[in-house]
Amino acid sequence: MTRPHRQVLRNRLLMQPFTGSFTQQEPIAEDAIAAAVEVLKSGRLHRYNTVGEELGAVAELEAAYAAYQGSAYCLACTSGGYAMATALRALGVGAGDVVLTNGFTLAPVPGAIAAVGAEVGLVEITSDLVIDQGDLERKIQTMSPKVVLVSNMRGHLCDMEALVALLERYNVPLIEDCAHTMGASWNGTKSGSFGLAGCFSTQTYKHMNSGEGGLLTSDDPEFMARAIMLSGSYMLFDRHGAAPAPDVFRDIKLETPNMSGRLDNLRASILLTQLGGLETNIDRWNARHDLVADRLRGVRGVYVPQRPVQERYVGSSFQFLMPDATPDMMMQVVTQAKRLGVELKWFGADQPVGFTSNHQSWRYISPQDLPITDSILAGLIDMRIPLTFSLEDCAQVADIIVHVIADVTRQGAA
Numbered sequence: 358m359t360r361p362h363r364q365v366l367r368n369r370l371l372m373q374p375f376t377g378s379f380t381q382q383e384p385i386a387e388d389a390i391a392a393a394v395e396v397l398k399s400g401r402l403h404r405y406n407t408v409g410e411e412l413g414a415v416a417e418l419e420a421a422y423a424a425y426q427g428s429a430y431c432l433a434c435t436s437g438g439y440a441m442a443t444a445l446r447a448l449g450v451g452a453g454d455v456v457l458t459n460g461f462t463l464a465p466v467p468g469a470i471a472a473v474g475a476e477v478g479l480v481e482i483t484s485d486l487v488i489d490q491g492d493l494e495r496k497i498q499t500m501s502p503k504v505v506l507v508s509n510m511r512g513h514l515c516d517m518e519a520l521v522a523l524l525e526r527y528n529v530p531l532i533e534d535c536a537h538t539m540g541a542s543w544n545g546t547k548s549g550s551f552g553l554a555g556c557f558s559t560q561t562y563k564h565m566n567s568g569e570g571g572l573l574t575s576d577d578p579e580f581m582a583r584a585i586m587l588s589g590s591y592m593l594f595d596r597h598g599a600a601p602a603p604d605v606f607r608d609i610k611l612e613t614p615n616m617s618g619r620l621d622n623l624r625a626s627i628l629l630t631q632l633g634g635l636e637t638n639i640d641r642w643n644a645r646h647d648l649v650a651d652r653l654r655g656v657r658g659v660y661v662p663q664r665p666v667q668e669r670y671v672g673s674s675f676q677f678l679m680p681d682a683t684p685d686m687m688m689q690v691v692t693q694a695k696r697l698g699v700e701l702k703w704f705g706a707d708q709p710v711g712f713t714s715n716h717q718s719w720r721y722i723s724p725q726d727l728p729i730t731d732s733i734l735a736g737l738i739d740m741r742i743p744l745t746f747s748l749e750d751c752a753q754v755a756d757i758i759v760h761v762i763a764d765v766t767r768q769g770a771a
C-alpha cells in the first residue's frame with residue numbers, strides 16, 4: 358500500500374468531527390476592556406470631546422499606528438471601506454474616472470470605487486492569488502486609470518517593487534487595500550507604504566478587532582489634509598494624532614466637504630491596547646497557517662499558492678486551489694468538510710454566500726471579462742484561521758481537509 362492510501366485509511370478511522378468555531382475571535386483582553394471602561398466613565402466618546410491638553414484615544418491611536426506603519430500621517434475612521442473611498446476622494450477620483458483593482462477581492466473594494474462614482478476595471482490574478490502585472494499593464498494602456506487600488510486579497514502580496522516600477526513608468530498613483538495585510542511587509546517595507554496611501558480595516562475578522570473601524574496612512578501632506586477634512590473634522594484638525602501641519606489645511610479646509618466617518622474614543626481605546634500585541638499575534642497566526650499549509654502542500658490535486666521569500670505575510674486565513682476539480686467536486690469538498698465541522702469557502706460558487714462573492718455578483722459595475730481569474734476562482738478554497746484555534750485544532754482541521762480531498766478526488770476519478 359502506498360503512503361497516501363495508508364494515510365487515507367488511517368484518517369478515516371481517526372476522523373473525529375472538528376468542534377471549533379471558525380467565526381469565534383479571541384475575547385477583548387482585560388487591559389483593553391479597562392481602557393474602554395475608562396472612556397465610558399469619562400463620557401467623552403467623541404474624538405474631539407477633549408479636556409485641556411488631553412489628546413483622546415483616537416488621536417493617540419493615529420500617532421501609534423503611524424509609528425507602527427512608519428508613515429508620516431494616519432487617519433482613523435469608521436471602516437476599511439470608508440478609508441478606501443476617502444482615499445479615492447482625496448485623490449480627486451470621481452465620475453468618469455477609471456480605477457483598476459484585482460479581479461479577486463471582496464465587495465467593499467468595488468463598493469468604495471462605486472461610492473465615488475468611478476468606473477471599476479478588474480485585472481486578472483495569477484494562481485498565486487495576486488494581481489497579474491501583465492494584464493495590469495495592458496489595462497493601464499487601454500483604460501488610462503486615474504489610480505490603481507491594489508487589493509492584497511487574503512494577505513497575498515504581488516512583487517511590490519515591480520508593481521511600483523510599473524506604475525511609476527505610467528505615472529499612475531497606487532492605493533493599497535491592506536485589510537488582510539496589516540502588519541505584513543515586502544522586502545522589509547510594510548504593506549501600505551508602497552504608494553500614496555494604505556487602507557486598513559479593524560473589523561472583527563481582520564488583524565485588530567474593534568467590531569468596525571478603519572485606518573488610512575500616507576506620507577503626502579495635502580492628500581492627508583483632504584482625507585482628514587473629508588472624514589468630518591470640522592475645523593478641529595489640530596486635534597489629530599498624526600496630521601500634517603495646520604498651514605497645509607489653509608485652503609483645503611474651505612474646499613473640502615465633510616463626509617462624516619470619524620472613529621470614536623471607545624473603539625480607539627481597545628485598538629490602542631491591541632496594537633501592542635499585533636506582532637505576537639502575527640507569529641501565532643503564522644504558526645497555525647504554516648501548519649495547515651505544510652500538510653496541504655503535496656496533496657494530489659492541490660496547489661498551495663507560493664509565498665515568495667520577500668513576503669512577510671500574516672496567515673489569518675488559508676487558501677488552496679484544486680485546479681482540475683469540477684464544480685461538483687468543489688461542492689463536495691465544501692459539503693463533506695462542513696459535515697466534519699470544517700467551514701470552507703468556495704469562491705467559484707455561482708451564488709454569493711455570506712461574506713463571499715465574486716465579480717459576477719457585482720451587477721452595479723460593468724460586466725468584466727476575466728477568463729483566467731474565473732478559472733482560478735472555480736478551484737479556489739478559502740478558510741479562516743481564528744486565533745482561538747490551537748495548533749492541535751489546526752492539525753485536526755488540516756487532516757480533515759486532506760481526508761475530504763482524497764475522498765472527493767477518488768470519487769471524481771472513479
Ligand SMILES: *Cc1c(COP(=O)(O)O)cnc(C)c1O
Nearest residue numbers: 436437438439463465536558560
Ligand atoms: C474587510 C475588507 C475591507 C474593508 O472592510 P470594512 O468592513 O469596510 O472595514 C476591504 N478589503 C477587503 C479585501 C476586505 O476583506
